[in-house]
Amino acid sequence: MLDPFPNKPWRILIVDDITANIKTIHAILGDEHELFFATNGSEALEIARNSTLDLILLDIVMPGMSGLEVCQELKRDIHTQYIPVVFITCKNDDTDVVKGLENGAYYYLTRPIHRETLMAIAQAAIYHYNNHRTLLERTRAAANTLKLMNQGLFSFKTLEEANDLAVMLACVCKDPTSAVIGLRELLYNAVEHGNLGITYEDKSNLSDPVDWEQEIKRRMLLAEYRDKKVHVTYERTSKELQITIRDEGPGFDWKPFLTFDPERMFDTHGRGIALALGIAFNTVQFMGSGNTVKAIASLEDTPLPMEQIDMV
Numbered sequence: 655m656l657d658p659f660p661n662k663p664w665r666i667l668i669v670d671d672i673t674a675n676i677k678t679i680h681a682i683l684g685d686e687h688e689l690f691f692a693t694n695g696s697e698a699l700e701i702a703r704n705s706t707l708d709l710i711l712l713d714i715v716m717p718g719m720s721g722l723e724v725c726q727e728l729k730r731d732i733h734t735q736y737i738p739v740v741f742i743t744c745k746n747d748d749t750d751v752v753k754g755l756e757n758g759a760y761y762y763l764t765r766p767i768h769r770e771t772l773m774a775i776a777q778a779a780i781y782h783y784n785n786h787r788t789l790l791e792r793t794r795a796a797a798n799t800l801k802l803m804n805q806g807l808f809s810f811k812t813l814e815e816a817n818d819l820a821v822m823l824a825c826v827c828k829d830p831t832s833a834v835i836g837l838r839e840l841l842y843n844a845v846e847h848g849n850l851g852i853t854y855e856d857k858s859n860l861s862d863p864v865d866w867e868q869e870i871k872r873r874m875l876l877a878e879y880r881d882k883k884v885h886v887t888y889e890r891t892s893k894e895l896q897i898t899i900r901d902e903g904p905g906f907d908w909k910p911f912l913t914f915d916p917e918r919m920f921d922t923h924g925r926g927i928a929l930a931l932g933i934a935f936n937t938v939q940f941m942g943s944g945n946t947v948k949a950i951a952s953l954e955d956t957p958l959p960m961e962q963i964d965m966v
Contacts, residue, residue: 663687664780665706669698669724670713670742670816675765679711679742682769696964699727702734708780712759714743725759729864736786737852742767773858788833792821807887811849813870823888826895827951840883840899840947846870846944848901849882894936898948899965905943 663742664687670676671693680689690705692698695718702710710728714721721741728734739759761775810818827833846852850873857866873879887898937950 658879664708664776666690666776667698667701667705667707667710668693669693669695669710669716669721671716672713672830675713677741679767682767682772695721695724695727696726699731699734702728702729702737707734707737708783709741709776710737710739711776712739722753726943736783738783740775740779786838789821792817792834794844803888804890808888809883810841810886811845811883811964812874812882813842813845816845819886823886823897826890826953828953830946833935833951836949837897840949841886843901843948844884844901844903845944847906848903850874850879851883851903892953894953895951896948897951898946900946903945905945908940908944908947 661963666683666687667690668679669692670679676691676693680691683689686908690701690707692701694716698710698712701707706950712721712724716724720741721790725739725741728737728795740761740763741759742763742765744765758926763772763775810816810819817838820834820841823837824830824834847854848856850870852869852873856869880930882902884902885900887900888897889896935949935951937948939950941948
């Protein structure tokens with residue numbers, strides 16, 4: 655299994671049409687990591703497709719092929735679609751920010767770039783990327799025996815168990831590699847924000863992945879949280895798969911997290927649900943106080959048109 659937080663040099667592609675900007679980022683990252691450079695979109699795509707990368711730092715405003723177009727091409731290619739992309743630019747345009755995140759960019763930074771900020775974002779992006787790679791490998795290797803079951807009930811407590819269940823349920827879906835990411839986001843949300851009562855502000859204060867994992871483990875031991883479970887209902891027909899996830903928390907206001915809010919663009923989290931829903935499910939319904947969510951995915955050969963997210 656891949657280590658989600660490997661202690662090794664990062665392999666980073668820096669894409670910018672201005673060489674002085676590349677030199678600035680190079681100076682920040684130093685010689686500790688293996689760096690690749692491109693001054694236009696075509697070069698960037700060529701390097702990304704022929705190298706094993708951990709991260710792409712991409713200028714959003716370039717002549718010819720823009721950073722948005724490069725990101726779109728990266729996300730269309732099966733060999734590069736899961737490499738995390740961080741946009742770096744001087745432009746402060748909320749529309750471009752939203753477009754970039756909707757196209758699969760992990761984060762957005764504006765110049766001047768500070769070393770602490772860049773390193774924190776790179777660390778978070780690479781951490782999440784390696785977690786996703788681990789889930790994808792497990793999904794590809796998992797057996798498809800769940801396809802024989804039409805109904806099922808599951809309960810779990812930990813993030814490790816959430817990963818296991820996401821991998822198993824994703825095997826039934828038409829596109830398991832996309833479904834496993836969406837399922838993971840919803841199941842993690844039920845544990846972290848639902849049962850463990852971790853707020854958006856709490857997570858903002860624990861941006862380091864190691865600190866975040868320690869806080870999860872600490873809360874799991876507390877009497878008020880340790881017995882809480884997440885309950886998952888699985889129902890499968892010939893046409894669709896319905897997965898209902900219910901945590902034992904008081905619920906939360908889910909509405910701000912269904913779309914990309916420019917007010918939260920510079921946070922390292924809070925986009926998982928919006929990103930996941932766009933690639934994994936046809937319909938998602940948050941119910942009641944927000945502690946129950948139903949995700950529906952088509953199993954037919956012809957995908958259903960993407961519907962608006964329903965709020966019940």
